[in-house]
Amino acid sequence: MxxxxxxxxxxxxxxxxxxxxxxxxxxxxxxxxxxxxxxxxxxxxxxxxAKPAAPAKPDLSGLSDQRQLLATRILEPGTGKALELMKGQVLRIEQVEGGQCADFNCFNLHDYKEFMHVGRTRTLHGFNPGPGDFLWSAPPRERAMMFILADTVRANDVMFPRCSANLYESVYGFHKHTNCHDIQSEAQREYGLTPDDVHDSFNLFMNTVIAGERGRIERQTSKAGDHVDMLALMDLLAVPNVCGADIMRTSNFSLKPLKAEIYAASERDLASVPALADWSTQRKPADFRQPTIKADRPLKRDTDYVPQFTNAPLxxxxxxxxxxxxxxxxxxxxxxxxxxxxxxxxxxxxxxxxxxxxxxxx
Incomplete structure (x- = not known):
């Protein structure tokens, strides 16, 4: 001893x-x-x-579940669409034929620097977010942007990055090929965003598993009519696209259309969202020491810079x-x-x- x-x-x-x-x-x-x-x-x-118990689920039995359809759009293979989605509206992404992966991104409609962050979402909800989970914005905002109301397949992914032109050239030898980054870039261009503003996607209807030390994409299981419903918790620019991967299992080696619908949320939809705390560390541009967005690309040192690191020196x-x-x-x-x-x-x-x-x- x-x-x-x-x-x-x-x-x-x-x-x-x-x-x-x-x-x-x-x-x-x-x-x-x-x-x-x-x-x-x-x-x-x-x-x-000693972790606080989860709040009790609200009683939704007396609330209406009727939604008003506001807009419908078919997304053809190789395309996507930037959609203005107001707070309190529901975006449904639906399978037309079945077996098609969708990439999804969103931005705060009034401040594009606040955007969905799959890393934060993955940390809070795991590799396959589904009903009852939120889509979160990137630090330092870290706010809930959307709430997943329904998902008839439960095969969403936040492990894999969006496919890109370079992937298809470096791995498959294509000089031009449909890919999610370029589709997102083109759809977002309607609102003045650049290819640099595209960020990693929430991959809907993407069947992934952990295999050893890596993730692996499996074949699709979705059928016509399967859908994911997401409620906007702030005004958003929502950007779904048909994944461009036709030579992978992602969409069973083919590309099919998808349907995007926007609804006014029902009483039941709105009441189903769990209460969220407001934290002082969910920072807004007014809290930034440098709130001005750079207008030029070169990085130049600020000769008047004085470090102000949090709690330093420790x-x-x-x-x-x-x-x-x-x-x-x-x-x-x-x-x-x-x-x-x-x-x-x-x-x-x-x-x-x-x-x-x-x-x-x-």
């Missing part, structure tokens, strides 16, 4: 703040007892969740924690040597924040 030992935790103010909030919540009396609790509960796999302080011989043995049993070597204090810090993740995030 090991001997009792004093470990010196090095914590910066941000790290300390998180642990102090645990103490304020009643998780422990002080840093010492919090460390001991973390060791004990991580060993016994007995961490209890200065760590030492906090002593006394552990018994048994607690030291338990700490050793977690097998953190490959990461921290003989630095038991660093291993303890790992255990404490891993405990926090289990208690407040899992």
């Amino acid at each position: 090991s001997s009792p030992q004093s470990l010196t935790l090095r914590l910066n103010p941000q790290q300390l703040d998180l642990l102090q909030r645990c103490i304020a919540n009643g998780d422990a009396a002080d840093l010492q007892s919090l460390a001991q609790r973390a060791i004990r509960e991580m060993k016994n796999n007995s961490v209890t969740s 200065v760590s302080q030492d906090y002593v924690v006394e552990l018994s011989a048994q607690e030291i043995d338990t700490l050793e049993s977690f097998g953190l040597h490959p990461y921290y070597g003989t630095d038991r204090a660093a291993a303890l810090r790992d255990v404490m924040y891993s405990w926090w993740e289990k208690r407040y995030m899992d």
Whole structure:
């Protein structure tokens, strides 16, 4: 058995703040007892969740589900369309023949620099977002842009990037080929956007799986009439397109049309959206130190620039924690040597924040 030992935790103010909030919540009396609790509960796999329960689903039984159809458009193979979609309207992307992938992008109609971000969406909702999930804008905005109301296939993807002209030239030898980036670029050009403004798509009706260390595209399973309904939570420029991949499984080696319909949302649609918190860190241009959009392409250094990084400089302080011989043995049993070597204090810090993740995030 090991001997009792004093470990010196090095914590910066941000790290300390998180642990102090645990103490304020009643998780422990002080840093010492919090460390001991973390060791004990991580060993016994007995961490209890303090994550707030999901809000109860609203009662929608008395609300109308009738929608008013406002517009319909057929998207032919090789094309897409930029559509103005107002807050409270529903966009339906529907299979005409079945078996066709659609790429989808959207922008804040009043500020194109706020756009859908598949990375943020993937982090919050996984690789295959579906009904009940949101489409989120990129940092630093990070606002819910759309809410997925319905999906009759449940085969959407946020792993794969849009296909591009270079993909078809470098892999398949085509100098010209239909591709999602160019289709998106052309559709968005109607609103003054450039090819550089295209961003990774939400891939509708794209059947993907994880295979080893990579994603893999499988054959389509959608049929005529299958659809995805998305509710706009702000005024948007919504841009669906028929995926241009006709030599891949993406759309079963053929291209087919898709139908886009815009509806006025029903009472039931609007009431089904879960309440979302407003966070001070969902920043708007008025919050930016540099709110002006560059009008030229070359990057030039600002000679008057003075760094203002958040919370910098980060200065760590030492906090002593006394552990018994048994607690030291338990700490050793977690097998953190490959990461921290003989630095038991660093291993303890790992255990404490891993405990926090289990208690407040899992």
